[in-house]
Amino acid sequence: MVSEGLAIPFDLALIGAFGAAVVLSAIEADLPQVDALAEIEFEEPLRIFTAHGALMAEFGVQRRRAVAFEEIPPLLINAFVSVEDSRYFEHSGIDMIGLARAAVSVAKSGEATQGGSTITMQVARNFFLSPDKTIKRKLTEILLAWQLEARLSKEDILSLYLNKIFFGHRSYGVAAAAEFYYQKTLNDLTVAEMAMLAGLPKAPSANNPLSNPERALERRNFILERMHGFGYIDDTDFLLASTAPLSARRYVPTIELRADYLAEMARQEIVQRYGEEDAYRLGLRVYTTVDERLQLEADAALRKGLMDYNQRHGYHGPEATVEDIAAKDVDALDAILAARPRVPGLPVGVVTSATSSSAEVYLGDGEVRTLGLSQVKWARRFKTENWRGEAPRRVTDAVAVGDVIRLREAKAGEWVLAQVPKVSGALVALAPEDGAIRALSGGYAFEWSKFNRAVDAKRQPGSTFKPFVFAAALSKGYTPASLVKDERFEMPSANGMWRPKNADGKFMGPIRIRVALSKSRNLAIVNLINRMSVDYAREYIQNFGFALDSMPPDMSMALGSGSVVPIELARGFAVFANGGYRVLPYLIDRIEDAQGNLLFDEQPPRACMDCWIETEEEEARVLPVGASDDPPAPRAIDPRIAFNMDSMLKDVIESGTATRAKRLQRDDIAGKTGTTNESRDSWFAGYQPRLVTVVWVGRDDNKPLGRGEWGGTAALGIWMDFMEEALADIPVATIKQPEGMVPVRISLRSGEKTNSKSDSRIEFIRDEYQLMTLGPDPVKYAAPVARKTAPRRTAPRMLDELF
Known part of the structure; x- marks a missing residue:
């Protein structure tokens, strides 16, 4: 009778077991391959470095740091095991006690509120499955866990787990979490910090020490109790850790060199190469050609030059105005200031009180500065680019309560009223040997304006374009001694009669090409x-x-009416600097993957600098890693033309429109000033054979810069400040005279060959033109006719002018 009573339940059990076997068999057929885990790549952000390895920027939505199992401290492993899977090293992927506990919970509540998952099951779910709480997913998870345990070691599975789990704030993996919350490596974590991290995977938001510190503290102490109970820490460690204060703080990448315009250029190129998704997850390490010292000098020189212009043209008033400031508390003011763009060297503040003698400026976070009359005296109100108002006689003539303003620290440590310059500018410096970008500033501050003027601002180059036209003339058979007519010219055009003018409105008559270039x-x-x-x-x-x-x-x-961007002009002047080779500007030198394997190595065409400049005997030639003389850069112009152009461009500094640059006391620098109509653009393009630097100053809205803001003023000053520092340790270069040139003594007036040593000079002329110094279409010099003595006036000057 007893056997008959058990028969029906036994049959039902057999049927249930058979059904479960069928379900499991169907699931197993669709299981993903565990071997695929070996091919999984952990996501890491994109990092941009300088040529010497200083971090410039980090891009990526997620933060991941994959580490080997041996790099994870045993105590940290014990912290996770104690709270997530205390029998991890004993079971074979499935913890039957945990599953039984989960089953009881389902029976009581009718819902899958507890998973009973082991660490192995969590790895299976995180890598292959969705987080949906269904019976099929749970069965699939179990089968995958068995496969994992059969094919991988406990250490491998635990390594996958600790490198994959989510810790909140876009951090994946325990190493990334240690860096984000504590700015530490795993070995540097305290016991309390280990327990805090172990408490995050269960509920990354609810147990987060940044967003929910009280609950995070409770979770940490619970884990410490578990660690203590399992004997992983002793009484002393438990007491110290459980009473330790919260020390978590948000991670901010340690940027060693802030060069945001360049970092953004590199980011865009990487996205173009690898695509939007892979660029930010493969952990690429991008090493650029940027020299940290030169970049710092470039930023400093450009900001100083733009600020100097700003001082010359007056104060434009506050950036914004805060209404009813008296009704706002400190938190409200902090929020207002935090919303303003961050500009290096120009902290933002709001005027909270102002009298005729002083003003209080709140800078946020409880910091206050006081401005006196001497600190606002410069701030004559901007009227137009050529007109400023009177100097302030009272502090309230410059600022008012509620004004959102900028301050700047003067040399004496005193804080003065400032403003982000309304004028814009750019500086680009590259190596003429191979086009490597050594420094680049695309504006006053990237945070203020992300528009990169060095590579995106197409402007008229003005007279900086003239050297290329003169080079074309030399290629046609003209020489530096050839005469050209500096006289009135007019011709019909689509807009009427075209009558170009000289900047001074005067004429010099027939002059040599050398003079025409140096005097522009x-x-x-x-x-x-x-x-x-x-x-x-x-x-x-x-x-x-x-x-x-x-x-x-x-x-x-010929007058520079076309359009170029500063980096294009730098590429053009590199041809004069390197002896006639065309190089291509480049920024990315090499790319490595997250493990340091080389993915890309730039091999730029290189100019033969040894063919062009003398090298001091003790000066060793150093090439970048992996670089060689191959491939050679293509020839752009005859080296003899480059030699003549270099000589004439040096005259621009020696006796032409850029004599201010003689302050650098170097005879190996050359360049050309440039100014467009109404001084809308101010340029200086110049070089030393090891470095080409172009500076542009102008308004983004293309309005005039104002009287006196020529290429030899605004742009040249910035160029000089930069090059003075950039060339400090570079020896003076001596140019080698190319073969096929002969010295010819020519007359300073006629340009023709002469034997007289007075009013003459030596010009190096190409062999084939030594007897044709005036070129293919010669202009003959005519001595000016002596004026006859004017007759004695018999009427007042006014009558002469009237009639």
């Missing part, structure tokens, strides 16, 4: 391009890397 005579170069043809000049100038559509197909091109 507009009419002389117009005369020259008219003689050699615009089409020829445009075709030749493409050798410098300029696109044909950037050069207008008319004579205005």
Whole structure:
């Protein structure tokens, strides 16, 4: 009778077991391959470095740091095991006691409120499955856990777990969590910090020490009790850890060099190479060509130059105004200031009180500064680019309560009223040997304006474009001694009669090309391009890397009426600096993966600098890692033309429009000033054979800069400040004279060969033109006719002018 009573339940059990076996068999057929775990790549952010390894930027939504099992401290492992899976090293992937506890919970509540998952099961779920709480997913999870235990060691599974789990705030993996919450490596964590991290995976938001410190503290202490109960820590460690204060704080990458314009350029290039998704998850390490020292000097020089311009043209008033400031508490003011862009060296504040003699400025976080009259005296109100108001006589003439303003620390440590300059600028410095970008500033501050003017601002180059036209003339057979006419010129155009003028409104008559370039005579170069043809000049100038559509197909091109960006101009001047080779500017030197394996190594075409400059005997030539003389850069122009152009561009500094640069006391620097109509653009493009630097100053809205803001003023000052520091340790370079040139003594007036040593100089002329110094279409020098003595006036000057 007893056997008959057990028969029905036994049959039902068999049927249930058979059904479960069928379900499990069906699930097993669809299981993912555990072997795929070996191919899984842990996501890490994109990091940008300088040439010497200083971190410039870090990009990536998620933070991951994959570490080997041997790098994880045993006590940290015990912290996780004690709270997540205390029998981890005993079971074979499934903890039957935990599952039984979960089953009881389901029976009581009717819902899957507890999972009973082991660490192995969590790895299976995190890598292969969704977090949905269903019976099928749980069965799949169990089967995968068995497979994992069969194919991987306990250490391998635990390593996968600790490198994969989510810790909140976009941090994945225990190493990333240690860095984010404590800015430490795993070995540096305290017992209390280990317990805190072990408490996060169960509820990364609810147990978070940053967003919910009280609950996080409770969770930490619970884990410490578990660790103490299992004997992982002794009484002393437990007491110290359970009474330790919360020490978690938000991670901010330790940026060793702030160069945001360059970092953004590198980021864009990596996204273009690898795609939006992979760029931010593969842990790529991008090493650029940037020199930290030069970058710091570039930023400092550009900011100083723009601030100096700002001081010359007046104060534009507050950035914003806070209404009813008396009704706002400190927290409200802090929020207002925090919303303003961060600008290096120019902290933002709000004026909380102001009298005729002083003003209180609140800078946030309880910090206050006081401004006196001497600290606002410079702030004459901006009226126009050529007109400022009167100097303040009272502090309240400059600032008022509620003004959101900037301050700047003066040399004496005194804080003065300041403003982010309304004028913009750019500086780019590259190595003419291979085009490596050594420094670049795309504006006053990236946080204020992300527009990178060094690579994106197309502006008229003005007279900085003239050297390329003169080089075209030399290629056609003209020489530095050839005469050109600096005289009145006019011709019909689509907009009426075109009448170009010199900056000074005067004429010098027939002058040598060398003088025309150094003095930047507009009419002389117009005369020259008219003689050699615009089409020829445009075709030749493409050798410098300029696109044909950037050069207008008319004579205005000679005056720089086209459009270029500063980095294009730097590439063009590199041809003069390196002896005639065309190089391509580049920023990324090499790319490594997260394990340090080389993925990309730039091998730029290189100019033969040993062919161009003398090297001191004790000066060793150092090439970048992996670099060689191959591949050679293509020839852009005849080295003899480069030699002549270098000589004439040095005259720009020695006796031309950039004599201020003689302050640097170097005879190996050369360059060209440039100013466009109404001083809308101020340029200086110059170089030493080891470094080409271009500076542009202008308004983003293309408004005039104002009287006196020529290339030899605004831009040249910035160039000088930068190059003075950049060239401090670079020996003076001596240019080698190329073969095929002969010295010819020429007359300073006629440009023709002469034997007289007075009013003459030596010019190095290409062999084939030594007897044709005046070029293919010679302009003959005519001595000025002596004026006759004016007759004695018989009427007042006014009557002479009237009639």
